[in-house]
Amino acid sequence: MVVPDLIPMQLAQALLEEVTAFNEQQFQQAAIGREQQQQQNPFVRTDAIRWLSQQSSAQAQFLCLMEQLRVELNRRLFMGLFDYECHFAHYAPGDFYKKHLDAFKGKTNRILSTVLYLNPGWTADDGGELLMYEKDDKQPFLKLTPLFGQMVIFLSERFPHEVLAAKRDRYSIAGWFRVNNSIGGAIDPAR
Numbered sequence: 001m002v003v004p005d006l007i008p009m010q011l012a013q014a015l016l017e018e019v020t021a022f023n024e025q026q027f028q029q030a031a032i033g034r035e036q037q038q039q040q041n042p043f044v045r046t047d048a049i050r051w052l053s054q055q056s057s058a059q060a061q062f063l064c065l066m067e068q069l070r071v072e073l074n075r076r077l078f079m080g081l082f083d084y085e086c087h088f089a090h091y092a093p094g095d096f097y098k099k100h101l102d103a104f105k106g107k108t109n110r111i112l113s114t115v116l117y118l119n120p121g122w123t124a125d126d127g128g129e130l131l132m133y134e135k136d137d138k139q140p141f142l143k144l145t146p147l148f149g150q151m152v153i154f155l156s157e158r159f160p161h162e163v164l165a166a167k168r169d170r171y172s173i174a175g176w177f178r179v180n181n182s183i184g185g186a187i188d189p190a191r
């Protein structure tokens with residue numbers, strides 16, 4: 001699902017101002033894999049991330065809206081979503097994220113992926129598209145320009161996707177609605 005304006009434009013603007021004001025030390029190099037198996041792999045992805053928290057009113061407002069969406073998805077679609085985690089992402093010119101799934105069946109608590117784009121004045125010529133694939137297809141069924149304020153929402157286990165390199169700095173908030181897999185003393189999600 002692609003939604004052009006899920007959140008108020010003023011809030012998207014405030015989030016953009018925050019993400020562009022962070023310096024390099026306030027980002028971390030993005031990794032792949034879960035918890036202890038986490039590793040950095042510059043052949044797979046080269047973006048930098050920073051997890052959202054209640055540290056600013058814009059972040060708190062965004063998390064609050066996503067909480068409302070979680071409750072509504074559970075109410076109307078019985079998705080059993082337990083929580084939501086998300087991070088800012090900065091792709092410098094040339095950065096990419098190769099084709100991947102956000103979750104693997106039976107090995108995940110991530111159910112629904114969301115990406116909010118924070119790139120005013122982005123044109124087709126800037127690159128940085130999100131390519132979405134059906135299972136084993138070689139050709140994407142969707143090539144999405146990361147337009148300001150636009151959010152894409154998709155099933156984490158279902159759609160492989162990739163981020164093409166861009167000519168400009170590319171900003172977004174990537175997030176995941178998760179289920180609670182805690183069982184027999186093993187707490188999952190961890191936090």
Ligand SMILES: O=C(O)CCC(=O)C(=O)O
Nearest residue numbers: 097102115130163172174
């Ligand atoms: O930024 C995007 O368009 C997608 C990012 C992504 O696939 C991820 O962070 O898992």
Ligand SMILES: [Fe+2]
Nearest residue numbers: 100101102161
């Ligand atoms: Fe992804």
